Amino acid sequence: MLKFTKMEGIGNDYIYIDGIHQDVPMNPHFITKISDRHFGIGSDGVIVIQESEICDFKMRMFNLDGSEGKMCGNGIRCFAKFVYDHQLTKKTYLEIETLGGIKKVWLIIDNNKVQYVRVNMGQPILKSKEIPCLFDKEEMINEPIEVDGQVYYLTSLSMGNPHTVIYMNHLDFNIQELGIKFEKHILFPESVNTEFVEVVNRQYLKMRVWERGSGETMACGTGACAVMYASYINGLCDNHVQVELLGGILDISYENGEIWMSGPATTVFEGIIQEEVFNV
Known part of the structure; x- marks a missing residue:
């Protein structure tokens, strides 16, 4: 036992x-x-x-x-x-x-x-090869990718595991149908965690997450960190934010080149x- x-x-x-x-x-x-x-x-x-x-x-x-x-x-x-x-x-x-x-x-x-x-x-990783992401540019920041005839803008990075971040007008959508399309996408040889994000303001972000191997989960800590940094480099938030997930809120900040998470x-x-x- x-x-x-x-x-x-x-x-x-x-x-x-x-x-x-x-x-x-x-x-x-x-x-x-x-x-x-x-x-x-x-x-x-x-x-x-x-x-x-x-x-x-x-x-x-x-x-x-x-x-x-x-x-x-x-x-x-x-x-x-x-x-x-x-x-x-x-x-x-x-x-x-x-x-x-x-x-x-x-x-x-x-x-x-x-x-x-x-x-x-730790430090977020943007280099495509190190994520890993089979993208033809050194970094994938707000890049248009066509999936099943629709174009999505992806920002991909690693927080010790691979993530791709997609911005949405709202989070009321069928994540079961969409999440798996990115998890198993040919761009990501080790699969990928996918975060769908709604920017409320520069200090507050909302997200849903589709985790590789698990499907949608109530929360993902590395995913929240990826969302904060992706939003920061895209000019959508400040360096200290609250990230709201289905299960609750995490405090995420970017300080001296490193991501800090409290919860x-x-x-x-x-x-x-x-x-x-x-x-x-």
Whole structure:
């Protein structure tokens, strides 16, 4: 059996498992089984806590379809809360190893529990080859791309994982139909997270997100960071904004060439995964 904790960051929910003291299966069958909202626990995926040789901890993040992701902004806030609340560390400043690079995290503590987390998300990457994006220019900033006969203007970048940002007049549209067209587009060899954005004013942005491997989610931390920076370089916002997602609001700023994200992290419940689930 495995002990787990269900956590969410503004509605972006994952199953967190201590992989330091438990042997955690990380195959797609197990991930998709326990993530299923009918036959499993229900989540956007699974995040496993591991030891790191170069940082305080290592974060392994898996999408709903079992594929491994590089980074998750909401996930890393909950990850930091998990290791502190479960007494794996007493530190309030952590360096966490991810496939998207080393992330620096500050914990805001109240009554011996982590309530809020601030993360240095690092430098955004615009170079097409490094996103990766198979575009014939060095950068893709507000570039017209035709999809199924309609032209969309894309700004693409990496926040440790690939994103493309599209501006809309409103966010009332069929994201199920449109999101998959960009996720699997030939421009993005590793698929892409797609953010659809409505600019309210220079300090406030609204977005919906289609995450590769998971579909629409309530929130995406790296996506909110991508939206803020894409909007900044397109001249649509200031360097400090509130980004509203379906699950809540994140505080995002651009300071000295780096993106900073602040937001809540919440424990929903804890439980045990029985052994019969491993092989069903």
